[in-house]
Amino acid sequence: MSHRVHTEVKDRIAYVTMTRGEKYNGLDLDMFHALIDAARGLRRDRDVRAVILRGDGPAFSAGLDFKSVGKQPTKFLLNLFRWPWQEANLFQRACWEWRTLPVPVIAVLHGKCYGGGLQLALAADFRFATPDCELSIMEAKWGLIPDMTGSVTLRELVGIDVAKRLTMTGELFDGRTAAGLGLVTGVSEDPLKDAEELAGQIATRSPDAVAYTKKLFHRTRHLSPRAALRLESRLQLRLLRGVNHKIARTAGMAKQVPQYVRRTLS
Known part of the structure; x- marks a missing residue:
């Protein structure tokens, strides 16, 4: 310390x-x-x-x-x-x-x-x-x-x-x-x-989605629209394959509070 x-x-x-x-x-x-x-x-x-x-x-x-x-x-x-x-x-x-x-x-x-x-x-x-x-x-x-x-x-x-x-x-x-x-x-x-x-x-939100939100806005601020949209898609595809998205989807369908696991993406 x-x-x-x-x-x-x-x-x-x-x-x-x-x-x-x-x-x-x-x-x-x-x-x-x-x-x-x-x-x-x-x-x-x-x-x-x-x-x-x-x-x-x-x-x-x-x-x-x-x-x-x-x-x-x-x-x-x-x-x-x-x-x-x-x-x-x-x-x-x-x-x-x-x-x-x-x-x-x-x-x-x-x-x-x-x-x-x-x-x-x-x-x-x-x-x-x-x-x-x-x-x-x-x-x-x-x-x-x-x-x-x-x-x-x-x-x-x-x-x-x-x-x-x-x-x-x-x-x-x-x-x-x-x-x-x-x-x-x-x-x-x-x-x-x-x-x-x-x-x-x-x-209370998916730690992976939060991490990628921060990355998305920081990286796209000075990108061309084409490059920004490409990054949007790339990050979204990673989230879709992640365990925390599955947890969010399952909980949402069941109308339950999602219990996310630790951050898996960075």
């Missing part, structure tokens, strides 16, 4: 908590590695139906811990690079692992959600925030750009003009504004409750 990230599975829902609350869950090298390890561990657990990602203490994550960068500048610079066989560098993988996880990830946002912390949240499939949650693409303050997959996830949720504005200005905005922009799924005083309700609903 990492000292930066704690994972607990209850009723097939994984609760992943960043545990550096005294530092507003600032992202240091240990946190980046812990986030990657946690996601990879859940990828191997085919019984998990959904993930709730949250931060301990007063914030979801205030972003990169610049003090730790100052103590290990060479290590941070080296981790900006990737080997030729890698899709992403260390910092990008800390977000991309959640983006590509074959189960839905629901981020629960409160307090500060800045910079890399916001990019981590955007890598989730859904985001629920408190009304007073503070969000910002804070990289602008430091003369930088979002480089933890934000160039992919941000442009999928808002218009390109809004993405540019938020990135160029680094402006602060609250949870309600984020909802109006389309950056969060919902706003409430108890976002964890909302996340648990959604996770519970998803957990």
Whole structure:
């Protein structure tokens, strides 16, 4: 178990908590590695139906811990690079692992959600925030750009003009504004409750169909219609041959609640 990230599975829902609350869950090298390890561990657990990602203490994550960068500048610079066989560098993988996880990830946002912390949240499939949650693409303050997959996830949720504005200005905005922009799924005083309700609903569905739904929408977003339709058919054929589809069909015909087995597809 990492000292930066704690994972607990209850009723097939994984609760992943960043545990550096005294530092507003600032992202240091240990946190980046812990986030990657946690996601990879859940990828191997085919019984998990959904993930709730949250931060301990007063914030979801205030972003990169610049003090730790100052103590290990060479290590941070080296981790900006990737080997030729890698899709992403260390910092990008800390977000991309959640983006590509074959189960839905629901981020629960409160307090500060800045910079890399916001990019981590955007890598989730859904985001629920408190009304007073503070969000910002804070990289602008430091003369930088979002480089933890934000160039992919941000442009999928808002218009390109809004993405540019938020990135160029680094402006602060609250949870309600984020909802109006389309950056969060919902706003409430108890976002964890909302996340648990959604996770519970998803957990009643075929884990294979849920996994392929996530894959379908991520992969087809920038495909041509012809390629997207081809992928639709290919994924559907795999589902039709799967045991969980048979369970769903049998239960549906008998008007019973389906009892799905663990995820068989990824």
